[in-house]
Amino acid sequence: MNQKNPYLQMDQQMVGDIYTSQEVMDNLTVLCDDFGSRFAGTPDERRAADFICETLNRYGLKDARLESYSYAGWSRGTATLEVVEPIQRSLHCISLPYCPADDTTAELISVGYGSPAEYEGLGDAMKGRIVMAGSASPPDLGRWVHRKEKYERSVLGGASAFIFISESPGVGPETGSLQNDQPAPIPGISICKEDGEFLTRLMERKGTVKLRLNTTDVNEPRTSWNVVADLPGKENSEEMVILGCHYDGHDISQGAVDPASGMVLVIEAARVLALYAGEQLKRTVRFVGFGTEEIGLTGAFRYADAHEGELDNLRFMYNLDAAGGASRKGVVLHRWPDLVPFFQDTAKELAANVPVGQQLHPYSDHFPFVLKGVPTGHMGDAEAPPSGRGYGHTAYDTLDKVELENLRKGSAVAARLALRIANTDNFPAQRRSAEAVQTLLDTDPGLEGYRVSLELRKGHQTS
Ligand SMILES: [Zn+2]
Known part of the structure; x- marks a missing residue:
């Protein structure tokens, strides 16, 4: 097989840089050791948001910024x-x-x-x-x-x-x-x-x-922030692809795998895309650090509302939540059969282990986008058998568990996929209609828990 790779030179530069640099692990170390859990409502949450923003600015991204929103806070x-x-x-x-x-x-x-x-x-x-x-x-x-x-x-x-x-x-x-x-x-x-x-x-x-x-415990309103930064497309800056991950962890640990190992993949992809692909991006690649995911996907919900006007032009939202852990760095599509051939062909072009499959759950930042009909997927392995969280969401989700090799693999896949999604002239997916979204919500086996929460909400409104 001698498939031609039109991005070979950029691939070699980006992957070569990722595999000869410590930057991704250095960023993870700062997020975990300097800011701890980055739990919603703590000063370290804000310091982490500022750090991500400053880092993206330093990498030369345009207009890296915090977007604030209010939410229902909680203190242990x-x-x-x-x-x-x-x-x-x-x-x-x-x-x-x-x-x-x-x-x-x-x-x-x-x-x-x-x-x-x-x-x-x-x-x-x-x-x-x-x-x-x-x-x-x-x-x-x-x-x-x-x-x-x-x-x-x-x-x-x-x-x-x-x-x-x-x-x-x-x-x-x-x-x-x-x-x-x-x-x-x-x-x-x-x-x-x-x-x-x-x-x-x-x-x-x-x-x-x-x-x-x-x-x-104390329940009281608070403010949090999404971090947003762009590499603008040279042909069309309105159309875009998002690489996103939340940066807040749970207060009882460093949240090193979940989510920070995924957040640093977003940052690393931004670094190498800015260095080697920035001038040749046809459409915008946007990098988002979502706030307060662990207590309600709130940053992603607020983002999807605040940016409603841009969603028709959002080709794909790739959620990297916790993606720097041990799992394979594939594409798990959220019921987008038309995208399977595109990602399978792309995986071949990458000559990397990038399994492509379908699966849907409502428990991470892609879900507010799913509700709005936007094409989405997350980095992971649709073929992996279901397993528990292990030390995830416990005091032992710590930096020492994360391997540089996994961060490198994930960063390389994220950057190379984002480049292709931004540059392909015919991306084979379009936003779902409200009716199509509703059918998915009513019937998808992975959304049973979402339907239970609607039942609870209904009960509380009538009683
Ligand atoms: Zn997470």
């Missing part, structure tokens, strides 16, 4: 969990973002993995109880069941509080928000796998187990 308070019957015991726990301040004493009930069938099986038994669910997805269901779906099914079932149990041993409690950009209706906390096993044994051995849960 102390949380305590006590077994009060049939024995007394204190267990370590943490509130999950958007948990309200509360004091609840109630009987504990387990919903196992938290599959739809397990929730249905509990029925009225959930009413007034503290419901606990494991973080693992049900092994026989064939899809990921997100924490938020389990929490919302608990609320719909009338639970008084929710306990989320880590599936991985030795990593402590797993965090993650209960709601998107709004205070949660009932308290939700997380405990480690080992304490979850203890509570399960206690129920099996003694029958009724009663718990007291006290939370002191």
